[in-house]
Amino acid sequence: MVVGRRDGRRELSSEELERDMERDTPFRRFRQRLQGRREAARQQPEPADEPQLCEHLVAAPARDVGSPSTCEEHTDEDGPVVHLRTCLACGYVGCCDSSRGRHATTHFEKEGHPVMQSAEPGESWRWCYVHELLG
Structure with a gap:
C-alpha cells in the first residue's frame, strides 16, 4: 500500500521499504553502524555492584x-x-x-x-x- 504525504512526496510502500533496506542505502549503513554499536555495548564489562572505595x-x-x-x-x-x-x-x-x-x-x-x-x-x-x- 502506498500512502501520500502532506508535503506532496509519496511514502514508500512496505515492499519498497524492504527493498531499500536490502540495498546499500544510507539507511542500511546507519542500521549496520547501530547494530555494531549495540554489539560493542553488550561486550562492555558489567559495572561492579560494589562501589569503589578510597x-x-x-x-x-x-x-x-x-x-x-x-x-x-x-x-x-x-x-x-x-x-x-x-x-x-x-x-x-x-x-x-x-x-x-x-x-x-x-x-x-x-x-x-x-x-x-x-x-x-x-x-x-x-x-x-x-x-x-x-x-
Missing part, C-alpha cells in the same frame, strides 16, 4: 556511632540542626552541610579527619571529604 573509607569502616542528640558546636544563632554526622577518627559530632553551621565540614577543614558517618537512625553511610566519595 583508602580513607577502607581504613574507616562503618560502625555503631550511637544516637547523638545534638551537634557539639551548634548555637541558637545557627538555627535548627538538620542532620548529624560523626567523625570516625575522633568521635566528634557535627551538623551536616544542610545546617547553617556546617560543623561536620568545618571539623574536617580544621582537623583533617577525612571520614564522617551519618549519625541518623537507620543510616550507616560514610563520606570521605578528601575524595568526595560515599561509602
Whole structure:
C-alpha cells in the first residue's frame, strides 16, 4: 500500500521499504553502524555492584556511632540542626552541610579527619571529604 504525504512526496510502500533496506542505502549503513554499536555495548564489562572505595573509607569502616542528640558546636544563632554526622577518627559530632553551621565540614577543614558517618537512625553511610566519595 502506498500512502501520500502532506508535503506532496509519496511514502514508500512496505515492499519498497524492504527493498531499500536490502540495498546499500544510507539507511542500511546507519542500521549496520547501530547494530555494531549495540554489539560493542553488550561486550562492555558489567559495572561492579560494589562501589569503589578510597583508602580513607577502607581504613574507616562503618560502625555503631550511637544516637547523638545534638551537634557539639551548634548555637541558637545557627538555627535548627538538620542532620548529624560523626567523625570516625575522633568521635566528634557535627551538623551536616544542610545546617547553617556546617560543623561536620568545618571539623574536617580544621582537623583533617577525612571520614564522617551519618549519625541518623537507620543510616550507616560514610563520606570521605578528601575524595568526595560515599561509602
